[in-house]
Amino acid sequence: MSKSKPVLSSSIGKKLIMSLTGLFLCMFLIVHLIGNLQLFKDDAGLAFNKYAYFMTHFTPIKVVSYLLYASVIIHVIYAIVISLKNKAARPIGYASYDGSANSKWNSRNMGILGTVILVFLATHMSNFWWKYHNDQTPYIEYRTDLSTGVTTHQEIQAADFHDYSIVSENGVEIVKARDLYKQVDYAFKNVGLVALYVIAMAALAFHLIHGFQSAFQTVGFNHKRYIGLVQFIGVWVFGVIIPILFAAMPLYFYFR
Amino acid sequence: MSAHMNLTLKVWRQKNDKSKGQFVTVQANDIADDMSFLEMLDIVNDELTRKGEDPIYFDHDCREGICGMCSLVINGRPHGPKYGITTCQLHMRSFHDGQTIVIEPWRAAAFPVLKDLAVDRTSFDRIQQAGGYTNVNTGGAQDANNILIPKRIADEAFESATCIGCGACVAACKNASAMLFVSAKISQFALLPQGQTERYERAQAMVDQMDAEGFGNCTNTGACEAECPKGIKLTNIARMNREYLGAKLFREEDIHG
Amino acid sequence: MLDSKVPAGPLAQKWSKHKFEMKLVNPANKRKFTIIVVGTGLAGASAAASLAELGYNVKTFCYQDSPRRAHSIAAQGGINAAKDYQNDGDSVFRLFYDTIKGGDYRAREANVYRLAEVSTNIIDQCVAQGVPFAREYGGLLDNRSFGGAQVSRTFYARGQTGQQLLLGAYSALNRQIHKGKVKSYTRHEMLDLVKIDGQARGIVTRDLVTGKIESHEGHAVLLCTGGYGNVFFLSTNAMGCNVTAAWRAHKRGALFANPCYTQIHPTCIPVTGDHQSKLTLMSESLRNDGRVWVPRTVELAQKLQKGELKAVDIKEEDRDYFLERKYPSFGNLVPRDVASRNAKEAVDEGRGVGKTGVAVFLDFAEAIGRLGEDTVREKYGNLFDMYYQITDENPYKQPMRIYPAVHYTMGGVWVDYNLMTTVPGLYALGECNFSDHGANRLGASALMQGLSDGYFVIPYTVGDYLANLGSFAPVDKNHPAFEETRKEVETRINALLALNGTKTVDDLHKELGLIMWEYCGMARTAEGLTKAKGLIQNLKKEFWSNAKVLGENEELNMSLEKAGRVADFIELGELMVDDALNRRESCGGHFRLESQTEEGEALRIDEEFTYVSAWEFKGENQPEVLHKEELVFENVKLTQRSYK
Known part of the structure; x- marks a missing residue:
């Protein structure tokens, strides 16, 4: 062969x-x-x-x-x-083709x-x-009070911030991210x-x-x-x- | 007991492989419902002949569903509206009075039309010639019972070997793929101990030839399995894929050029 | 003149002795020879593959679009071999004996013994090729008893044994085509034999697609073209099966032997009307469980025919299980010829069933009661489905209708022990020859003979002929004989194309079929045969004056293809009638009403007719001349068959 x-x-x-x-x-x-x-x-x-x-x-x-x-x-x-x-592989097709009879x-x-x-x-x-x-995309800032677990958020301007950050200060976690x-x-x-x-x-x-x-x-x-x-x-x-x-x-x- | 019907046939007529064909409308009158479809065409041809017109050429031979010669697409279905039978086993009781029946040849680049409804299927032969055999000469075989084959394996090999090579799989496939046909032969030998020696060469050689003939690519629609008059299963194609990919990816060194 | 060339010596050693005595062709010289194989069924494909493996150049020809479609593919039941795998007392001699006896002592002992001897090799060969025979759970080959045989020696692959064996031979052939040793010509029909200095040196063919008339040269020509059952128009043969190649060879000097021996198979689906194009065989195995019957009276039969009564309405005491009644020991399993003849008798008495009244019942109600419907479905499901598909009647609920149909022709081209015809270099293999089945063929023996001839006999005997030619020179393609023969073929085609009468070729073929069926079918008489001869001669005249043949040569022209074949069938039909007239005995498939026992069974006349009739063509419209090959039985005693 x-x-x-x-x-x-x-x-x-x-x-x-x-x-x-x-x-x-x-x-x-x-x-x-x-x-x-x-x-x-x-x-x-x-x-x-x-x-x-x-x-x-x-x-x-x-x-x-x-x-x-x-x-x-x-x-x-x-x-x-x-x-x-x-x-x-099929240059001339069928005039009548009943595909539903044999396939989905x-x-x-x-x-x-x-x-x-x-x-x-x-x-x-x-x-x-x-x-x-x-x-x-717009930006957003989340502030989570770690003792109560309550989160607040506000839109922030791109000029103030770039990309992404996560910091904890005074029992509050601050996340800044693209929204x-x-x-x-x-x-x-x-x-x-x-x-x-x-x-x-x-x-x-x-x-x-x-x-x-x-x-x-x-x-x-x-x-x-x-x-x-x-x-x-x-x-x-x-x-x-x-x-x-x-x-x-x-x-x-x-x-x- | 038998009812009679009148039918309108739209038949593909084409003088030879070089000419362009077209549909021609022919009436088939006073057709008994216990006739076979091909006998209905015999009657139409008989009338055409008496009128001095060229009869409709169609391939047929054994007329008992085993030679694989008959090959008509009837109302968009290879071998007509019933499952699991060849055109010659189709009887007119599957049709009704006044019906229009569209009759076309198998359509595939690898099956050029020779005349009217007859196509050239020698591409199938060439695929078989590429590797559909075991390399044994006449005479040297050991005693048949020296090869033990579990009944389950022998039966499964038979299920694959029962292919009649009619080409309905290609005709039914929207891609005109021949993979059911090729995989049936590859499977038969992949299952049997006698086929092991050339197992991986065979899969590669037959698939290469299949591709060279210009058949389409399988997209697993399952139309071939549904229309196969002998019930050849899609699992054969999966097996062929396994054999071929296994050969290609892991055993290429087995080929001798 | 007729020398069967049977070697001397004890029966069991004849073949091996002969194989040793035959000359061999040196391997390097084999490639200098070309062998033409016409027909690619079991005999043709196996011969072509085996010869190519030996190194000969081979050309194969078939009229179908692929070698795989030859009608061997339709054989259902199985293939006999004296393997004795079942330990039930089978042996080469027993297979030989059964075949000789089954053939009603009209076959050549040495050929039949060789057939039985190589039968075991066939199974080995086929299994090596990957033929998926039925197996037992332990992995060994399964066997069944077939056609009333006392031993289980039949190998099978479901109901498709012929298909699987042919695909095996086809695969061997493909391997040689791939290697370039075989050149395969499909959609080609052999139309004549080319002889040079008395030897077969080639053939003339027509390319069925383009109409091109071509000459092909070869050092030997093998006819593997099957039987001539289509002389009856309706038969279980494929539509394209024809006698043309054999008949052309006959007209070039090959004697035609025992043309009147035809096998009529009892279990076929009956004719439904004039439109019928072919008959479908239902495997003989059905008679293992089905019971054959007709109503006891003509009145009841007529009510059935008109549809006033259904089969199930007929009370048990009003049914005549005629095979069980007449042959208590064999019952429904009597040989094919006996079962067929008795069905015909019942129909002739007016007790036939079905719309046409030309059928008998094959009833499974008792078997379903005894085994349950599921078991019956498991055994015969595919056959029942096929019957349902064709007739639209459910055989689980009502009895099948069956009637005999022409199935196989034991007669054929005369050959000697080497399978060579009376034309040197021309051979005939498989159903095409006459040699192994005598006057009646046993079930599961046709496949055996085709493969035996192709795989294991011809590779030896052709070599002997070629080695004795004394020359390795290629056949001279430019010899005038090729051109002359080609011209004759063209003249004949033009004569056919010029026919523009009022009857179609099919009309004439059907007329021929009716004559043959009526007078040269299951029962024959001198009076009927004489009448048939006249009718056929008239039909021949009508063919050449009033047939209608359309189109031109240079196209796929089925009108022309059929015309050529039917013209030959008409001539063959006359010879069959001559042969049947000459043989004033009953034997096997040939039943002369004049020659019966007191109980109405076939009566052989051994002292007068223990010979092969071999007919020689003497020219157009000349009576053929009978040659006799005396049959000598040294190993079996001739007895009258009895199935009571």
């Missing part, structure tokens, strides 16, 4: 890339969700803003975040490459779902990530944006209901003893719980 092709130029190699980047992004979703759940805390964003600082300044997390950006880009590029190849709608439309998610991602990043990293929480609150007053988020989370749900178990299938993990668990997690964790909780965030801010 002759020399074989390099793995990444093969069809299965490309699938492997899709699968691994996809699973990595799934893992990120869990972390992201757990952090963002702090938005629901009624503390004027103290915990959330602390968390946001930690996530952007702790070196190991920063490394992971670059991997994350790379994963998104690679996932998108390979999706395009594979889609183009698949298009070429979302499994056939991962590209469309993915595109919705990509549009969402761009919006999401420009609203929060970009503003946070480019110093376009991403406020940015969230502000952004989610926009009904159009809220709608986009809800739609995007629906797309994410359908993307992952197929994508999660599909990724396992691609790496060859399809064992009758465990496939049920994989499918359960794919549907309930990634298809239901995570998207609903994410979608709850804009709705929470919009309606509160």
Whole structure:
């Protein structure tokens, strides 16, 4: 048998890339969700803003975040490459094609779902990530009386302060931070944006209901003893719980 | 007992692999419901022939669901509206009087249309030639019972080996991927002790040839499994992925160029 | 003139002695020879692969789009081999004996013994290729008893044994194609044989896609083209199965042997109407549990036919389990020919069932009562499903309707012990030849013979022929014989394309089928056969004056393909009738009403007919000349079969 092709130029190699980047992004979703759940805390964003600082300044997390950006880009590029190849594999389509008889709608439309998610991602990043990293968010000061536990807060001007500090003096803890929480609150007053988020989370749900178990299938993990668990997690964790909780965030801010 | 029906067929007609095709509408009248779908086409062709018109060319041979020659997409479904059967086993009782039926060939770049509804599936043969065998010459085999194979493994290998190579998996797949077909053969040999010697070379050689033929990439929609007349399972594709990636990532040194 | 070339010596040593005595071709010289293999079923694929492994250059041809689609793929039941894995007293000699007896003593002893002898190697070979035969829990191969055999010697892979064996041979063939030792031509049909100085030196083919007529040269030509059951129009054969290659070879000098021996299989799904294109076989294993019956009276049968009564309405005492009644010891498991003939008798008496009245019941009610529906489903589920798919009737609730259908042809091109025809360098393997099944083939023996010929006989015997050629020179491609034969083929194609009458080729094929079924089917008489001869001769005239063939040569043209095949079937049909007329005895699948025992069973006339009829073509519209190969039985005693 002759020399074989390099793995990444093969069809299965490309699938492997899709699968691994996809699973990595799934893992990120869990972390992201757990952090963002702090938005629901009624503390004027103290915990959330602390968390946001930690996530952007702790070196190991920063490394992971670059991997994350790379994963998104690679996932998108390979999706395009594979889609183009698949298009070429059937130059003349069917006049009549009854896909619903043999497969689920979302499994056939991962590209469309993915595109919705990509549009969402761009919006999401420009609203929060970009503003946070480019110093376009307001600042806030929290004062917590350590003996009573009562916290008060007030907006501060960027001119007075830069970045982040945490000090304790006279039994009062003073936290100064970028107020991403406020940015969230502000952004989610926009009904159009809220709608986009809800739609995007629906797309994410359908993307992952197929994508999660599909990724396992691609790496060859399809064992009758465990496939049920994989499918359960794919549907309930990634298809239901995570998207609903994410979608709850804009709705929470919009309606509160 | 048997009901009769009149049908409108929209059939893909194409003179040869070089010409452009188009849909042509043909009437099929007085069709009994106990006819097979191909017998219905026989009747249509009989009428066309009597009128001196070129009959509709379609591939078929055994007409008992095992040779894998028949290959029609009927109303958007390979082998028609029922599951688990080939076109030749489809009977007209699955249709109703007055129905319009769209009949198309398998559509894939790797399956060029030869004429009307017949396509060239030699790409499948070339994939098999790349590695779908064990390297044993006639005559040197040991006694058959010297190889013990647990019944469970033998049965599973059979389930994979039962593929008839019709190509419905490719036709059904929105990506025109051949992975179900390729994985069935790789699985059969990966499961059996007789297939171990060339196990990893085989997976690489067959996947390479599959890619070279221009089939699409699997996106795990499961359409192939649903439409396969022999019930070949998606687990075969997972196994192929395992075999191939295992070979590539951990055993590349096994290939001799 | 007919020399079977059976080696002298004791039966059990003939083959090994012969293998030693045959000349060998030096490995370095094998690559100087090219062998043409026509047909890629079990015989063709196994022969092509084995010869290529030895070093010969091989070219294979098949009319299908892939070698894997040859009709061997449809064989359900299994493959016999004298392994005696079950310790139940099987042996090479017992398999030989059963096959000779099953063939009603009309097969050649030495060939049949060799078949039984190499049967064990076949299983080893197939398992090494990865054929997933059924296994027991301990991992050993499973066997079953098949077709009423007293021992369990049948290896099987569910109900798809033929498929798995063919895919095994196909994989071996693929390996050689990959290595460049075999060149495979698919969608090619052999239309003639090229002879130079009396030897087979090539073939002329038509590329079915482009219509191109091509000549291919080779030092030997192997016909592995299957049987001619489609002469009956309706049969269990694939739609494309045809006799053309064999018939063309016959017209070039290969004698055709025992054409009247056809096997009619009892358990097929009955014909439903004129539109029927083919018949579907239901595995013989169904008779292990199903009971065959018809109503006792014609009146009841008519009510069933009209739908006034249902099968379940017929009381037990009004049912005639005719096989159990007539053959108490074998019951429903009598051999195929006996079961078929009795079903025909019941139908001829007007006691047939179903809308058409041309069927008998195969009833599982008793088995379901005894074993439970689940057990029956486990054993026969796929067959029941297939039946339901085709008939829309649920066999768990009502009896199946079955009727015999043409299934296999024991006759074929005459070959000697080396499988060589009367044309030097031309061989015939598998169902295409006549050699191993006599007048009736046992269940699970067809696969065995195809693979035996291809894997284990032809690699030796072809070498002997090539070694004796005395030259390693390539066949002269420019020899005028190639051009002449090609021209003849073109002339014939043009003659077919010029036909512009009023009847379609299918019309004429159906007419031929009806004549053959009526007069040369399950029961034959001199009177009927004589009538059939006249009818066929008229049909031939009508074909060449009133058939309608459309299109042109340079395209995929099914009208033309069919026309060529049907023209040959018509000529073959006449020869079958001649052969059936000549054989005034009943034997195996050939039942002459004039030759019956007092109990109405087949009566052989050994003193007159213990020979192979081999027919020689003498020119268009000339009577064929009969040659006889006397059959000598040194190892078995001829007895009358009895299943009472």
